[in-house]
Amino acid sequence: MRVTLRAAVVVAACILLGPASLGAHHGSASFDDKEITLKGKVSEWLWANPHCFLKIDAADASGAVRNWNLEMGNPTDMSVRGFRRNTFKPGDEVTVTLQPVKSGQPVGRIRTVVLPDGTKL
Numbered sequence: 322m323r324v325t326l327r328a329a330v331v332v333a334a335c336i337l338l339g340p341a342s343l344g345a346h347h348g349s350a351s352f353d354d355k356e357i358t359l360k361g362k363v364s365e366w367l368w369a370n371p372h373c374f375l376k377i378d379a380a381d382a383s384g385a386v387r388n389w390n391l392e393m394g395n396p397t398d399m400s401v402r403g404f405r406r407n408t409f410k411p412g413d414e415v416t417v418t419l420q421p422v423k424s425g426q427p428v429g430r431i432r433t434v435v436l437p438d439g440t441k442l
Contacts, residue, residue, distance in 0.1 A: 352420040352430050360416050364388060366409035373399050375409060375431060377417060387427040391419055403442045413437050 361379030373393040378386050393399055396406075409415070414437055419429035434442050 351422050351424070353423050354420070356418050356420055356432055357429075358416060358418045359389065360414065361389065363409045363411055363413040363415060365411065368396055368399075368406045370395055373404070375415075375417070375434070377415060379417075389417075389419075389427040389429065391417060391429050391431045393431050403440075408436070408442075 359377065359379040361377035363375065364378050365374075365376040367374040367376075373396060375391045375393065377389050377391065379389055380386050393404070394402075416435040417431060418433045419431050421427075421429040436442065
């Protein structure tokens, strides 16, 4: 089987550029370096690939309730950290430490969660 130069260049480009694009997907430029802690009620728990999401209703500094969309890892990684498909139910009161996005929107990346029974994940 004869490999053409063009095919070799395409394969080499895929090998070299593939890891860079994967790293870009998991960049953290949109997240603030600071962490904040919120107490709120679970509105939805999405156990799905490529990321799990916890949605909570929490009051901000002015007392207005906002629905936060909080990103986590994939189900496999989250299982290793103690999370399960049934970890949260709507109405559960949780305390979440997160890195918010820089834009000020109610979106963030979860660092830790304290469950209603006091368990910290």
